[in-house]
Amino acid sequence: MFRSALDIGCGHGFLTRDLPATKIIGVDISNKAIEQAKKLSSTTKRMVSYQQGDLFSLGTLFKADQFDLAVITGVLYPQYIGQANTLAYYHIDRVLKPGGILVSVHIDDWYTAKFPYLMIKQYFYNYLTYMHRLEIYTK
Amino acid sequence: MILMYHKVHPDSPSMWWVTVDQFYRQLSELQAKTVVYLDDYDLKNPDQVVITFDGVYDNVLYYAAPLLKKFGYPFELFITGDYVEKNNRFDVGEAPATFASIQQLTELVKLGGRLQWHTRSHPKLDQITDLGMIKKELSIPAKLKNLDPKGCKWLAYPHSVFNSETKKIAHQMFKGSLSVIHGSDDDLDALNRVTVLNDTSIRTSSIGVIIPSYNYGSFLVEAVESVLRQTVKPTKILIVDDASTDNTQEIGRAYARRYPELVQFHRNQINQGIIKTFNQSVNHINTNYVCFLGADNRFKSDYIEKCAIVLDQDPAVAIAYTDTEVNFIHGSSLYRKAAFDEAGGYIPSKKRAEDHGLFMRMIEMGWTAKRVPDLLLEYRQHSKSQANTVLNSFAELNFYKKEYYTAVTELSKIKSSKFWKLLYLYKEPKKALKHYLSLLLTKVVSKINHQIQRL
Numbered sequence: 001m002f003r004s005a006l007d008i009g010c011g012h013g014f015l016t017r018d019l020p021a022t023k024i025i026g027v028d029i030s031n032k033a034i035e036q037a038k039k040l041s042s043t044t045k046r047m048v049s050y051q052q053g054d055l056f057s058l059g060t061l062f063k064a065d066q067f068d069l070a071v072i073t074g075v076l077y078p079q080y081i082g083q084a085n086t087l088a089y090y091h092i093d094r095v096l097k098p099g100g101i102l103v104s105v106h107i108d109d110w111y112t113a114k115f116p117y118l119m120i121k122q123y124f125y126n127y128l129t130y131m132h133r134l135e136i137y138t139k
Numbered sequence: 140m141i142l143m144y145h146k147v148h149p150d151s152p153s154m155w156w157v158t159v160d161q162f163y164r165q166l167s168e169l170q171a172k173t174v175v176y177l178d179d180y181d182l183k184n185p186d187q188v189v190i191t192f193d194g195v196y197d198n199v200l201y202y203a204a205p206l207l208k209k210f211g212y213p214f215e216l217f218i219t220g221d222y223v224e225k226n227n228r229f230d231v232g233e234a235p236a237t238f239a240s241i242q243q244l245t246e247l248v249k250l251g252g253r254l255q256w257h258t259r260s261h262p263k264l265d266q267i268t269d270l271g272m273i274k275k276e277l278s279i280p281a282k283l284k285n286l287d288p289k290g291c292k293w294l295a296y297p298h299s300v301f302n303s304e305t306k307k308i309a310h311q312m313f314k315g316s317l318s319v320i321h322g323s324d325d326d327l328d329a330l331n332r333v334t335v336l337n338d339t340s341i342r343t344s345s346i347g348v349i350i351p352s353y354n355y356g357s358f359l360v361e362a363v364e365s366v367l368r369q370t371v372k373p374t375k376i377l378i379v380d381d382a383s384t385d386n387t388q389e390i391g392r393a394y395a396r397r398y399p400e401l402v403q404f405h406r407n408q409i410n411q412g413i414i415k416t417f418n419q420s421v422n423h424i425n426t427n428y429v430c431f432l433g434a435d436n437r438f439k440s441d442y443i444e445k446c447a448i449v450l451d452q453d454p455a456v457a458i459a460y461t462d463t464e465v466n467f468i469h470g471s472s473l474y475r476k477a478a479f480d481e482a483g484g485y486i487p488s489k490k491r492a493e494d495h496g497l498f499m500r501m502i503e504m505g506w507t508a509k510r511v512p513d514l515l516l517e518y519r520q521h522s523k524s525q526a527n528t529v530l531n532s533f534a535e536l537n538f539y540k541k542e543y544y545t546a547v548t549e550l551s552k553i554k555s556s557k558f559w560k561l562l563y564l565y566k567e568p569k570k571a572l573k574h575y576l577s578l579l580l581t582k583v584v585s586k587i588n589h590q591i592q593r594l
Contacts, residue, residue: 059205082149084159086370087202090209108537114368116441119517124533131537 002069006062006095008055009075013037016048021069023047027061029054055081058091068100077110085113093139100139108133140172140341141180141189143319143332146196147203152234154336159202161337164371166210167444168341171451174212176253177293177315182325188341190214191317191332193257193295194222195247197239204250216247217257217295217317220283244286254283254290256313258297265302273305277312293317301329345374346447346473347426351416352378355434356385357531360538363394363402365437365517371444372401377424380406381416386535387434393542414493418484421476430473431494437517438471445511446473457506458498461515471516472498478506 002021010016010026011033017024017040024047028034034052041048053061055075070092075081081088092115096102102115107130117137125132145155147162157165172188180189190207192199195216207214224240227233239247248254258264258276267273277294284291292314299319301309306328309316315327322329333339348366352359359378366376376398378391388406395404405423407416421429428450432438442461449459450473457478461471472494482500485493502508553559563571 056201082158083151083161084149084202086163087149087159087206089370090205109541112368114365114440116370116439116444118439118514119437124537131533131540 002101004067005069005071006067008058008070008072008092010037010050011073013041013048013050015071015073016050017041017044017046019069019071024049025062025067026050027053027058055088055091056084058095062095064094065097066095068097069103070096070100071103071105073105074107076104076106076113078112079110088113089115096139098139102137102139104133104135104137106133107131140185140187141177141191141317141330141332142335144190144192144199144203144335145194146198146236148198149202151337153232155233157335157337157339159206160370162203163206165335165339165341166206166212167371167448168451169212170210170448172341174210174214176213177215177255178289182327182330191217191255191295192252193217194219195239195244196227197237197243200239200243200247200250204247204252207252208250211251213251213253215255215293216244216252216290217255217293218244218283219257219261219297220259220280222261223283241282241286244283248287248290254287255293255295256291257295261297263298263300264296264305265300267305270304270308273308274312277308296321296329342447342451344427344447344451346428346443347375347377347424348373348430348432348443349377349379349417349420349424350432350434351381351413351420352383352387352391352434353381353410354383354385354387356383356387356390357535358435359387359390360534361437361531362432362434363390364534365440366432367398367401368440369438369443370441371447373443374426375424376402377420378402378404379416379420380404381412382407382410390535390538393538414485414487417493421479421484425476427476428473429476429479431471433471436471439513439515439517441513442515443473445513445515449473449509449511450475453507453509455505455507456509457501458508459511460508461511462513472508474498474501475506478504481506 004023005019005021007016007019007024007026010028013026016026016037026037026048031052034050037050051061072092076085076088092102102117104115107127108124109130111133115137117139119135120138121136123134144157147159148156149159150156151158169188172186174188174190177189181187190212192214195218222238225238227236244254256277256279260276262276264273264276279291294309294313294316296316296318299321301318310328316329317332318329319332319334322331324331350362363378366373378394380387380391391404394402417431428447446459446461450456458472458474478501479497481504482497485497487493488496498508560575
């Protein structure tokens with residue numbers, strides 16, 4: 001069990017609610033998604049909260065070294081973040097504690113990132129007509 | 140050297156926008172220099188660099204400032220007074236952008252930025268004859284001056300232009316002034332700057348990565364991807380197929396096709412063995428820095444960033460080696476081609492590993508090796524572990540999927556071309572007529588239907 005987890009690009013929070021952490025925060029660029037996530041999580045007894053914000057505002061939303069688990073799903077695509085992978089690494093690195101775990105799940109066809117951490121596990125699996133690349137890193 | 144930026148952003152709609160990833164690379168390269176404020180800039184020191192932004196746009200706060208902070212660099216912000224918080228609609232043809240607000244400028248100062256002056260309204264100063272007007276343009280309103288007590292000492296001429304009169308006034312009012320191309324490198328009242336573009340490089344050394352494969356095709360995709368996804372990309376990637384009998388050739392050629400500027404593919408017709416292949420490849424790629432990546436391994440994505448800077452910083456260092464399970468100089472170290480040449484390359488040996496022999500000879504010749512304190516290689520176990528084989532097959536499968544889609548798109552492009560239609564008509568007139576006539580008829584009928592509906 002992790003102490004605190006951050007779900008980046010949490011959408012409706014379908015993953016956020018079930019993350020193995022005592023305290024969980026989900027962020028998403030869409031206000032509507034955040035509203036929906038809050039509604040859907042209202043019955044859960046766990047400490048889950050949601051905040052609207054984009055990847056590049058993590059710097060203003062959170063203090064440094066705040067999370068020991070970070071999850072990022074379907075965010076790091078050029079159609080969303082242009083040519084700015086390195087800034088994404090910076091922002092996530094800032095909030096992730098040393099020794100923390102990072103999980104990245106993306107459609108392989110559009111994903112051009114690779115975090116500057118040691119990859120400890122990697123999975124590929126089919127997702128709709130695409131293939132998902134799931135990576136687990138340790139900081 | 141004084142660098143001039145305008146906008147830093149994830150996208151680059153014109154030459155004035157440097158993408159975040161290219162900006163990152165440039166900052167990483169600057170680690171071999173000393174980045175200083177203009178106040179500390181020594182014109183005679185070629186190792187000093189000043190980073191300047193003109194505008195100043197709010198994207199500098201969002202996208203540039205966090206990275207400047209990461210690298211711990213000071214920077215100068217040349218503000219045009221009238222533009223604060225406004226947009227760039229006057230800038231015809233440029234993609235929309237907003238100038239930083241007072242609040243944002245304050246934040247930038249907190250992050251290490253220093254406010255300097257770019258006039259009130261950004262006029263061409265050499266065309267103003269009224270000296271009073273010039274003085275007014277060069278005077279800084281108290282509201283802005285108060286934002287940064289350490290700043291407001293330097294001027295950047297709008298459009299890079301000035302004349303002797305403007306220079307005289309600027310000299311009285313400022314510690315120094317900046318131009319871009321109309322000044323010089325030693326005139327404190329008109330210093331030149333380098334306009335930084337996406338492909339501007341501060342590093343003068345080229346970097347090559349060689350990926351040799353002998354029947355490691357199933358691992359190759361992931362090895363190549365780990366180089367393509369580096370935070371700082373190499374200048375060249377050379378995939379060498381030592382006469383493999385597997386799909387190494389197919390994968391190598393496909394990557395060379397996909398990235399013609401970056402990836403080269405070479406196949407040995409006859410198996411040459413490691414030593415010959417290594418020596419040939421280093422001479423073939425001919426970059427200042429060079430390293431090998433075993434086709435069955437992967438680089439961590441900051442391998443090049445961390446290793447190249449070690450060689451940049453000290454010309455006496457020939458080898459930058461990273462941590463592995465044990466501390467030793469291993470085959471995947473980044474080294475200087477000059478030292479390789481001097482040491483006579485790889486020499487076959489029965490006593491010790493040939494890469495070790497090469498590095499020993501370099502050191503005996505007076506070169507040094509420096510450790511990069513980071514685990515930058517991901518060794519992958521294969522053959523023993525079934526799980527890994529499955530993973531690589533998936534990566535391989537996806538590679539072929541991409542190839543397939545590219546081929547399908549190409550084919551449909553060809554089939555919709557006039558040339559194809561004419562060829563079809565010529566070769567099989569009956570079939571073609573039947574095919575195209577029915578298409579044409581459907582089109583005509585739908586047009587008529589459309590017309591009738593409108594009536």
